[in-house]
Amino acid sequence: MNITDSEVFVDTKFLLHRVKFSILLILQIPAFILSLLIFFFFIKHRTIREAPHNRALLILLIVNFIQLSFTLPLNLHFYAVGYVSPAIPTFCTWWTFFEFTLYVTSEYLMATISVQRHLLVFNGHILRIRWKRILFHHLPLVFCLSYPIIFYFFAIILYPCDGSQYDYTNNLCGFADCYLLFNKVLGTFDWAFNNGLPMVINAVANIMLIVRVVQQKRRQQRPVTWKQQRRMTVQLFCISSLYLAAWSPSLIVGVVQILGFPTFLAAVQTDYFLDLIYIVCLFLPWIYIGLLPELLIWIKTLCHCQQRHNAVGTVVTRTQLHILQ
Known part of the structure; x- marks a missing residue:
């Protein structure tokens, strides 16, 4: 690559960032x-917050908010300056730990919500029994929150590595954690079990739920109303579609690379x-x-009340001015 090509590459990267x-x-x-x-x-x-079908969604939103507030700003900082700062292995280790943990936690929560929605739509009475509610609702959510932390603590934090492999010119330090580069078995397991499996469960659970809801509507033998079924089904389908649209391209390319084509769409990926x-x-x-x-x-009510408050304040101010005059 000559100097001109190098300058064009740098300018393109800068513009892309x-x-x-x-x-x-x-x-x-x-x-x-x-x-x-x-x-x-x-x-x-409180009633809406404690509804079974909203409780897991609230947990998912909390995880999502942590990403918005703490990890996404790190990505923004990289794209703003064009390099990782501080450029030290410790920073990259903990950054990738938090980033990967939140990714997988979010994915597993979505997969769990997709499966649990079948219970809520067709067998909601099961969750009224305390031990079944703990077994089928609470414990899966605890697993979603604890497993990613434990896995990446061992795979990233405790994995023996000197940190020299990190690329400080790429986002997330080049995704160059040692277990991904030097342990093919663990890296493949991570990609397949931690990223691919939740998306497969998500897609299959949604397809099955739509099929079951359509069959349920035709039979009309369940006590749950069609309106409630439709609402919970549409809710799940929209959120799941967001996950599938975001993750599918990178997962498909990752599978092709694992199957023996490591350079397949590497730059695009x-x-x-x-x-x-x-x-x-x-x-x-x-x-x-x-x-x-x-x-x-509720949001429309807040906006309406704010508009009324501003209107009253304006009228009072004009009245005071008129009296002074």
Whole structure:
């Protein structure tokens, strides 16, 4: 590569980073604000918050909010300056630990919600029994929150490595954790079990749920109303589709690379497909607003009350001015 080619490459990278920074920042701010509004809504509406089909969604939103507030700003900082700062192995180790943990926690929560939705739609009475509620609802959620932390603590934090493999010119230090580079078995397990399996469960559970709901509507033999079934089904389908759209490109390319073509779309994977994963945390709050009618009504009420308050304040101010005159 001559000097001209090198300069063009650097300029292209710089432009790509600036575009990514702008897009992520523009999408992050409203997503952050919407997440806060949703939290306030759940705090003020205890009945809605404690509904079984909303409890897991609230946990998912909390994990998503952590990504918006703590890990996404690190990505924004990289795209703003063009390099990892501070450029030390310890920073990369902990950054990838938190990033990978939140990724997989979010995926497993979505897969668990997809499976649990079958119980809520067709066998909701089971969760009224305490031990069954703990077994089928609480314990899977505890697993989703604890397993990723334990796995990546051993795979990233405790894995013997000197840190010299990190690439400080690429986002997330080049995804160059030692277990991914030097332990093919563990790396393949991570990609297949921690990333691929939840997406497969997610897709299969959604397809089966749609089929069962259609059959249920035809038979009309269950006590659960069709309206409630449709609402919970649409809610799950929209959120699951967001995950599938964000993760499918990188997962498909990753499978092809694992099967024996390590350079297949490598540049596209690094520069574009891996960034699509951010779609989840950036658009999830918007989906919540569209799928919780009570939340949308509450937000409209807040806006209406604020407008009335501003209107009253304006009238009072004008009256005072008129009296002074």
